[in-house]
Amino acid sequence: MARGELGKEAKRKTILAAAVRVFAEKGYFGARMRDVAAAAQVADGTLYLYFDSKEDLLTAVLEEHAQAFVERARRDCARLADPRHRLHAVLERHLVSLEANRALATVFQIELRHSRKFLRRIAKGQVSQYLQLLQEIVASGVSQGIFRRELDPKVAARVIFGAVDELVTAWVLSQKPSGLKEQLAPLLEVLFYGLCGSESNEAHGKRGEP
Amino acid sequence: MARGELGKEAKRKTILAAAVRVFAEKGYFGARMRDVAAAAQVADGTLYLYFDSKEDLLTAVLEEHAQAFVERARRDCARLADPRHRLHAVLERHLVSLEANRALATVFQIELRHSRKFLRRIAKGQVSQYLQLLQEIVASGVSQGIFRRELDPKVAARVIFGAVDELVTAWVLSQKPSGLKEQLAPLLEVLFYGLCGSESNEAHGKRGEP
Amino acid sequence: MARGELGKEAKRKTILAAAVRVFAEKGYFGARMRDVAAAAQVADGTLYLYFDSKEDLLTAVLEEHAQAFVERARRDCARLADPRHRLHAVLERHLVSLEANRALATVFQIELRHSRKFLRRIAKGQVSQYLQLLQEIVASGVSQGIFRRELDPKVAARVIFGAVDELVTAWVLSQKPSGLKEQLAPLLEVLFYGLCGSESNEAHGKRGEP
Amino acid sequence: MARGELGKEAKRKTILAAAVRVFAEKGYFGARMRDVAAAAQVADGTLYLYFDSKEDLLTAVLEEHAQAFVERARRDCARLADPRHRLHAVLERHLVSLEANRALATVFQIELRHSRKFLRRIAKGQVSQYLQLLQEIVASGVSQGIFRRELDPKVAARVIFGAVDELVTAWVLSQKPSGLKEQLAPLLEVLFYGLCGSESNEAHGKRGEP
DNA sequence: AATGAATGAGCGTTCATTCAT
């Protein structure tokens, strides 16, 4: 092992973690590469031995964590049969993961969305896979007769994602760093009723019943 | 109202509209003040007679439209008694308003969120009022016995907002410019079941009870 | 006339002159745009209102002066019939022009040749026109029976150009700033009569031996 | 000579040859030391075991080849008595040497002249010796009565050098890699007999009238 | 009120060089 103390992969991680911290604190545009280098305790040029550009650094944050998250979520699901339990598990992981690293959450909820370009990249990549997972859960719930058959799994998946995402963003923006996971129960509560429904639930569309 | 006054306000609107178009097309950071000036057919310096800064221009877009939106939504609600009808009306307006002006939608869903600073401003301003409105609808629905009493109005409001917001963002990002309003029905469908519930809905948390 | 004191074209000239001075002193690569701006007493950004890039600045030096030089040389020639007089006039102008502005000469002899790209641009542009002029002079001299009929006008033109160019470069490199024009006479002398002179003009090598 | 010594010198040559190729292809400034290292198939740092700096690398190209060239030219001369034959031999070697290695020619004609500093180094070093040689040839030609006695050997030497140099540069810049040596004959022709030739050698202007 | 020429701070990236192994 040469000049550096850490292996190559370890240094990559170090830089990435530093980038998350700096981006979270100053915002992507407010952050200078020099800040990231300083935070990672490497020279400016060293950053470019591990990442192609500032943008690549941001992209890497996404790839590194979102990938892993979706995989873990899928594995969680595989262990559970009931779609309600699955949803519970996935959303819990979602909230817990981000609550555990507020800086990372900030980058995910804010910095990664600063442009259509990035939003699209996310939308077509990891988020799309996440939505896919949610959609599968909904669909399997429907075919098991646990979720209402009228559900449009695509819209339902987006509703679920939108709901969690909004909660997380609100948490990131709030000054008091607390209580993300506590919102899991009420969130699920609303979602389950929406998904499960009941036979006696006179449809909304049939307004003006006797 | 003097002629000058009218001209002044009109020019302000012209600039603002130009800004929306330019921000939507190039993104806030990609857009140069010169681009906005050109789009509004005024000189660079003239922008500063109407707006303090580039940021102020973006802020003004928000204030101008979001304000009006929330007010209109409140007025809509005042005319309706059933919380379901109210929600229907508000969300319909939400979707229709943005579908009618894709550039504006782009600015709202993307450009206004590129930094914590702006997100906070939004969150504390118009979005907060919007959430407040939703919360009131939910609360009144609960007290009327139409929505489930277990609902946490705060979380429910966020879930609703998150869901619509996610749908709009997906629409903005999609290449094919179509079909936002069509998602209203399935959206409401999921939300109403979530909000209304039914007596036969054994709660998820209380699984396995007699 | 706005903020500045000078007209737009005048300021362009000012910047260009400053660039010539700075490039001559520090070399193209050694010169920073900031140096040029300072020398022209304008802000850094102002340079870019008049020139597209650092490279464009260098190119402009060429265009501005070389163009004019070739035109003047052509006009000089038009007034004279004897090709020897013409050559005399052209080369005199060449030497005098550059001797009058050593900084400009430096840029022409050195900085404009720092890369194949620039050399090609020069070679295909102004220098090519200059060579063309020389070639025409030689050709007309030949057809008038004043210059030897065996001459290859193309090679002759290059020989002439190469000779003057070398003298100028040597002068630019020499520390003592003097005496460029004085070399006109011996230069013409060699060019007109070559090395061998008349009486000994039995051909060199195998040609025309008794 | 130890095996190590031989290997060392051989690697030096390898690097130097690589440098010539890379400098010729990308230009001195466009070439990165890494490119040279890669071309020589050594590590970046290894270059610095053989050369002090990038500049030193360029300088070494000059020293290595120009030195040898001048020496060979001198040796050629020593074998010949007639100054015309000598000039013929020297210029032939000049053209042939460079035609044989276009990359080297490119470095000599272009890269070595990108700054006053380098031009001066060349002018004071090898070129100065070359000019000295040419001057001696001219001078001996004059004293032998073969060259005209009016010649200024210094100026004549520069004219000769400038002429060849210009031809070589034009050849380097031309896209079609052909025909440098073919220009020797017309070049010598002009140099020996000048433009005017014998019969018409009535002096130009007032000079040398009866 | 309107103009638009001028300003100048600010930053991502490159690459010659070093040095621990």
Next chain:
DNA sequence: TATGAATGAACGCTCATTCAT
């Protein structure tokens, strides 16, 4: 001797903002 990861100084260019007219 050779390596190549690490260093960090250096710079062209952009663009929001100002202000003389």
